Amino acid sequence: MNIGIFTNNYRPRLSGVAISIDTFSQEFRKLGHKVFIFAPSCPGHTETTGGVFRLSSIPAIYDKTLALPIPYSGKISREVLDLELDIIHSQHPFVMGQFAARLARRYKIPLVFTYHTLYEEYAHYIPFNEKIVRKMAIILSTSYANKCDLVITPSEGIKNLLRTRGVKAWVERIPTGIDLSKFNGIDPKTIRKSYNISNKTRILLYVGRLAKEKNLVFLIEAFKLVLKKVLDARLIMVGDGPLKKRLKNLAERLQIEKNIIFAGSLPQKEVYVHHLAADLFVFTSLTETQGLVLYEALASGTPVVTIEAVGTSEIITNGINGYLIREQVDEFSECVCDLLLNDRKRRRMSSAAKETAKGFSSTIQAQKMLSLYQELLNRKTKSINSSNHKVMVHG
CATH class of the missing domain: 3.40.50.2000 (Glycogen Phosphorylase B;)
Incomplete structure (x- = not known):
């Protein structure tokens, strides 16, 4: 399986998202799958190496140490096509998440999204009315989740929260494991x-x-x-x-x-x-x-x-x-x-x-994630076969 992971932050910046990406990627590779990571460039990390593709970035207005990717690259778009990705897995609803969604639609690749964060709790970092930012964070992240083929939450509580917010997409709980x-x-x-x-x-x-x-x-x-x-x-x-x-x-x-x-x-x-x-x-x-x-x-x-x-x-x-x-x-x-x-x-x-x-070993959690990827691909194949059958019947 060829898996593309799209993220707004990654090494060398240490974060829970970066650790989660590395943990799953290492386990996927051990099991024979190919993983490609699409992340923002930063000083000393601007070139594609070791399966990590870097996009041009700018400093975040609320934290100059944080590099925000510019969510467009014709070169990366072509490389995604050449890599023949089976799954696109977005780690955020914003910025790179939007880029991932566009590529998934364009190339008809199943889109998975991990809901890592209660985004509204970070509204105070945006230099705008905090109440409005909180509300928009909830609306936009919910809307994004509903555009995805599969949403992953790290806890059952967040899964239930997304349901109350109107997420109708397929949602499953898989926490990041520990090696x-x-x-x-x-x-x-x-x-x-x-x-x-x-x-x-x-x-x-x-x-x-x-x-x-x-x-x-x-x-x-x-x-x-x-x-x-x-x-x-x-x-x-x-x-x-x-x-x-x-x-x-x-x-x-x-x-x-x-x-x-x-x-x-x-x-x-x-x-x-x-x-x-x-x-x-x-x-x-x-x-x-x-x-x-x-x-x-x-x-x-x-x-x-x-x-x-x-x-x-x-x-x-x-x-x-x-x-x-x-x-x-x-x-x-x-x-x-x-x-x-x-x-x-x-x-x-x-x-x-x-x-x-x-009970939370990284191997166990990675196997659960791969099983969901495979089920998603099986559903896609079944849907295509069903559509082709209808065309043949009515053709």
Whole structure:
């Protein structure tokens, strides 16, 4: 099978979408399929190489570090035809998503769309009336989904949400899987050495963008309360983003800056090492459709304390592999302290976390996706044969 994946963001920029693309692509290739990725160019990554086709791009007006592709290329259009793609899989409804849809229609290739994000939750990045932008994001993403032959959601909650919004297209849930083998042979002690953290000190870990939608002011305020009971705890925040300076200032104002480490963006292998070194993974976002980092935490055997939301409640079973908490600082900090101060409970949840992760292996999820691709192609063939039969009967 020849599979074309169209995305607005990709390596070297680290994001959940980029990780999802790489995870599925690697598994598809292991199973003998060909994968071609169409993504924006960026400094040092402008040429087609390794099955990645780069389109010209411009800096996003809301984030100059983000390259937005120019969704037109006669050269790429011709190459798509030459590649004889069986499936076009769009990762976004906007920009490259529109380009993917045009090519799918032009060459009569089935169009698949993964609904990665609650787009309306990012309306504050657009320099326009936020209420209007939120409404338009919902309308346009719903309209796009209805133009697709198959829509993939990473959680059942998002699948149900799309139905309530009027999506009539075929929708299936397939979360991004985790390559469990990547957690083998890693020595997490290197993290404590690199940050000069003693073996007795408890480590909390957050991985993700440092941005408004991740609700990180809440996390730091909760951590302030944690330190009243667990005096020498450390919070390591892996990732970067527009909120970094504000979060650092908040930590200084609360006089807890010495207990928070802003590690910045790291290679994925280093992220895995951090997961293994942590005693607890903390997550406070209210906008996640899946929360890929939660699967990574579970795969490393790290219990999770998170706010209850659409994407998180399908991953974390309260009291089993972590805690699902209401958005209340006191309650969140109490659950964190409960696990940090109770080694036996934390070890029990760690074992449960690993068991949970086994059901989300990247191999299993990739096989599910390929099965849907094949069913989509079978439906197309059946539809063509049916149309040809009608022509012969009435001809």
